[in-house]
Amino acid sequence: METENFENKLIQMTKPEVSQLKHQDMLANAITKAKDKSVVSWWWLCIPLYIIATLLMKTFFIPGTTLISNIQKLTGKEMYSSVLFFFLLPIVFITINFISIRKIYLLSGNPKTVNFIFSIWFNAVVIIFSMLVILIYLLKI
């Protein structure tokens, strides 16, 4: 009788299944964190980008001035804050977003290019704009 019960129990038992892998959670978490970081980076990056946009407008409307001369004038007046917003912060953003992209890539294993680009496109945009800000800042040298 006992053996029969045990056999019935064995028949009823199914293979233990894990509906969601821990690895999936880690990847989802990494993507969310990367998006959060890229959003904060973007807001702070808007400050130097806006200054560059206003300097471009100044170049356009005031004859005889160039973007480089305007940036030189700005960095002469605001030495420390210009280094902070045009050089140090963009370097920090590039580093943070690059690390986030690398983490997603490593956790994804061998991801399809389209899926991978879809999950990191905003981080890539932040990196590109950060590089642009540094490049424009270094033009004054």
Next chain:
Amino acid sequence: MKLPWFKRIGIFYIPKSMIGWIMLLSGFIYAVYIFIDIDSRSHSVSDTLINFVFNLIIIGAVYSLIGYLTSRSDNPD
């Protein structure tokens, strides 16, 4: 104080608790104050807008940083 205060939707942090709403309201009141202050000293509409938008970006950047730091819950599990 219990976290999270904010929830991220797109590139904006939306308040999720009373403290979050107080933060948003404070930022909004400060932005209005800045606008009135700049408007009283500026010479044209474009002068007002150019200076105000710059201040608005700074307020947004600080707000997003607060939102980022307080959008995680106390218990991640």
